[in-house]
Amino acid sequence: MKTTTLLLLPAICLCLANCERKPAATTAAATQAPTTELDSFFVAAAPASPGEIHIVRTTAKPGDAVTLTGLVMGRDTPFVEGRAAFILGDRSVITPCNAVPGDNCETPWDTCCDTPEDKQRATATIQLVGADGRVLKQGLKGVKGLTELSTVTLTGTVDKASTPQALIINATQLHVASQ
Numbered sequence: 001m002k003t004t005t006l007l008l009l010p011a012i013c014l015c016l017a018n019c020e021r022k023p024a025a026t027t028a029a030a031t032q033a034p035t036t037e038l039d040s041f042f043v044a045a046a047p048a049s050p051g052e053i054h055i056v057r058t059t060a061k062p063g064d065a066v067t068l069t070g071l072v073m074g075r076d077t078p079f080v081e082g083r084a085a086f087i088l089g090d091r092s093v094i095t096p097c098n099a100v101p102g103d104n105c106e107t108p109w110d111t112c113c114d115t116p117e118d119k120q121r122a123t124a125t126i127q128l129v130g131a132d133g134r135v136l137k138q139g140l141k142g143v144k145g146l147t148e149l150s151t152v153t154l155t156g157t158v159d160k161a162s163t164p165q166a167l168i169i170n171a172t173q174l175h176v177a178s179q
Helices: 002-031 037-041 053-059 116-121
Strands: 065-072 085-089 123-127 151-158 167-176
Touching: 037 167, 053 065, 053 123, 053 167, 116 123, 123 151
Parallel strands: 123 167
Antiparallel strands: 065 085, 065 151, 085 123, 151 167
16 A cells, blocks of 8 residues: 555656646736747838839849739639748739729639730749748738738748749748738
8 A cells, every 4th residue: 555655646746746837838828929930021011112023023033132012913822722822913914803894703813814924924922931941831811911912012032943934032021001
């Protein structure tokens, strides 16, 4: 009997010690607002002097700092599922279907009335990368009001994988205009 009591005593003490710590940890977590790694990319004011995608892509090289503005558009699904990436379209070259009189398209952000050549010339892939240089594994749709046809102004760096045919920007700041 004494042996059983001596063996159970340390286990009981560990359980009691763990029970006392859990409420403190839970309380601390409950008082902090939930944040994600994505929050640090969003800014309240739009970056100054943004360029248009079709112009920036003619001179931008990997490593260059750029500032762009546009609409989330250019594809049927402009957001990459489960990743912090989306397509930004240059509204001076391509037009969402809801801006075309008489067009009642269910997905106006797909810019189906524009040519594939114009879409290529007027779109950029925008991605948010972590410290390891990889695209964050969190979807962006709905974050801070970011949806299809949102107006976005951003600053970032042209990705090393960017080409003249596929402009890829690693955004460091995103501003989503109120709709």
